[in-house]
Amino acid sequence: DDLQEKQEYILLRLPNFPADSDPIGPDESYNEEVRRWSEPTKFDYEPKAHWDLGTDLNILDWDAASKVSAARFVYYKGAGALLERAVYNFFLDENTSEGYTEIIPPSLVNNDSMQGTGQFPKFTEDVYTIVENDDPEVPRNLTLIPTAEVPLVNYFRGDIIDGANLPINVTALSPAFRSEAGSAGRDTRGLIRMHEFRKVEMVKVVKPEESWKELENLTHNAEHLLQKLGLPYRVVALSTGDASFTSAKTYDLEVWMPAQDTYREISSCSNCTDFQARRAQIRYRDEDGKVKLTHTLNGSGLAVGRTVAAILENYQNEDGTVTVPEALRPYMHGMTKITAEVKWH
Template identity: 50%
Template sequence: MLDIQLLRKDLDSALRRLQTRKTPQPFLDEARFAALESERKGVQIRTEALQSQRKTLSKQIGILKSQEPDTPADDLLAQVEAANAELETCSQRLEELQAALQTMLLAVPNLPDERIPVGSNESANIVRRNWSPEWDIPGFAFPVRDHVDIGAPLGLDFDTATKLSGARFAVLRGPIARLHRALAQFMLDVHTTQHGYTECYTPYIVRAHALRGTGQLPKFEADLFAAKKGGQDGEEAQDDGAMYLIPTAEVTLTNFVQDTLLAESALPILLTAHTPCFRSEAGSAGRDTRGLIRQHQFDKVEMVQIVHPDAADAALESMTHHAEAILQKLGLAYRVVELCTGDLGFAACRTFDLEVWLPGQNAYREISSISHCGDFQARRLQARFKNAQGKNEWVHTLNGSGLAVGRTLVAVLENYQNADGSISIPPALQPYMGGLERLVASPDAN
C-alpha cells in the first residue's frame, strides 16, 4: 500500500509515476480521492474544534462549581452534551471516510522505482546480462523437440490430467516425476546451505487477509482459486470466512511478519519454501496452452527476504544471484532482464526477470522474477521494526522464484535431450537421482 501522505502532499507526482505503468492510468480515481480527502480534512478540523470547545467548557464548569457551587451550570452542560453528540457524528463519519480511502489505496499498485526503464510493455524491458554454461551442452545434430514430445515417453501425461481436472494440469509419473522431485530438492539444498535461507513448510490455503497483505487481493481475485466461500463456520468478520489456495509461497512466507514489530537485530530474515502454486490464469486465455509453461497448478521454490530499508537494493542483487546460481549449476543458458514500468507487477517497485533458453521454442522464457516491493507490502501487513533511534519503521520485502520447478524441468528436458529420446542428467542433479546419468523411458511412465 502506498503511503497516503505521498498522495496528500503531491498527488500529481504520484499520478505521473503511476501513469508510466499502463496507459491510460486506471488505478486511482483522482476526483473521488480529492473529494474524500477534502471532506476528511473538514471533518478532522471540525473534530479538533469541538474537542477544544469541550475542553474549554469543561474548564468553565469546573471554575463555576469551585467558585459558586450553588449556581446551576445547565447551559454549559447542554453545550458539552451538544459537542459530544456532534463529536460522535464526526467520529463515525471519519471512520467511514478512512475506510473509503483505505479501499481506494488497496487497489493502487506500487510506485515504480525512478531508476527503472519507462515503457508501456515488455518491449521496453532491458537485458542486463547473459550467461552461458562453461561446459558443452550436447549439440543438436538431430531435429530439436519441445518438452511435450520429449516428456511423453518419460511419464509426462496431459491426457490423464485432463480427465481428472481439465485443461492446464499435468500428471508426472515414473522417471519424469523423479526428476521433478530432484529439482525441487536440489534448489532447496542450495538456498539453505549456500545462500542462508531458512527452509519452511507452510499452508497451501490462506485467509483473505494474507492475500491482501501481499497485494493479490482485492485486485487479482479472478486469478485465485477459492477454497471456501465467505460467511461459513463463524470465521473472523474481517475475512468473512473466505479462504484461497495460494498462488505462490510469497503469500505465506511474507505474512510471517504480519502485525509484527521486529527488533532491528532480527533483520534480515531469509525464508524459502517449496510449494504447489494455484492460479486460474484468468487473463491469459490462449497463451501457452501447450505443455507445462502456463499451468493452473505448478511447483515453485520461493525465496523471501524481509530487510532493513537501507539493505533492500543489495538484497535485490543478492536474490537475483541466488536464482542465477541454480541455473548456472544446472548448466542452463539464461539472461537477466530488468522490467520496465509497464511490465511491472502490482506490488513491485523494481523487478529482474531470469529468462532461460528453451531450444524447443527457440526462445528465452521467464523462469524467475525477483521483485523489490519496498514498504508497499509492509504497510498492508503492518510489519515494522524498531530502528536504532527507537522509532518504528516499515520493513522492506522482496520475493522471487528460486526457481519455478516445472519450467526448470522444461529447460532440462529441452537442453539435455538426446537423439534416442533419453535425457542426460545435469551433473548437479545426479546425486538426487541415485547417480543416474541418463533418463530413459520406463514401463512405469506409460
C-alpha cells in the first residue's frame, strides 16, 4: 500500500508527453510562429493603453473594485458592461453555429474534477478553494473553477460513450478564478491578468485517430472569432517548456495590442490526447465493442476581458472614443461608438 501510494503521487505529477512536432526548448522564446492574420494596427498618434481608455471613458473602474475586493478586480460600467456582454454573447452564438452545444456549468467543482483535468494535485496554489463547510451533504473542499474546461471535461468523467456519438463539441461561458501565484509584477495593470474574469471555452471529446485534425478545427474556430472582430493576430506553436502540464500540443492565438506594441495571448488551443481521459476515465465503445480512452481538446473561444482590451486599443480614436466593431453592433443595440460615461463621484 505504501509503494502504491508513492507511485500514484509521482504519476499524478508527471506531465503529458509532448507531440513530436512541438518546438523543443525550455521557455516561450523557443515558440514558433505558424501564421499571421492582418497587419498590426497603426496610428498616426500615440495610442492609449486599454486601462487608460477604460478609465477616461468611465467604463472600467479599478479603484472601486480595489476598495470592494482587491487589486486585479474591476467594475465594468455602462457601455463597458454592454461591450463585455456583447463579446461573450457573440462568441456563444458563433460557437453554437459552428456545431458546439452550449452548456452552463457549475462554477464550484470537487477535488476529483480538478484532478481529472490535471489542475490537482500539482497546481493547488494557483486556485481558490473553499475549505470551511459544516454541511455533511456537501464535500468539504470545493474549488472555484480556473476555466470552464474543468466542468466541461468532467461532465464525461467515468462515462463510456457510444463511439457513434463522437466527436462531441461543447462550449460554455463561465467566470474564471485564478490566484495568479508567482505572477507578482507581471501585467498588474489592465485586463490581461485578473483574479476573476469571464471566458468562453470550447471542449472536444473525440476518437484518438481524429484528435490532430480536431486540433486544427478547434484553432480555426477560435481564429474565426478574431477575424470577424477584425483584430490582427498571430498563431504560435508552443515549445515543450512553455506548453501546459496537460497538453501534448498547443497553439496560442496572440492578438495585437497597439499600446504595448506587441502580440498578447488571447486563446490557447490544446490537444491533451488521452492524458485527461486516463485521469478522468473518459472512454468510448468502438464499433467492435471494445472500450478505449477518448482524446480531449480544449480552447478559449475566447478570453472575454482580453478581447475587450484588444477592442479598446485597436478601435480607439484620437478623440478618446472607441468605435464598436461591426460584428458587435447588433449586440450593443446599434451603438457604433463608445463615448465617455457620466461620472457619479
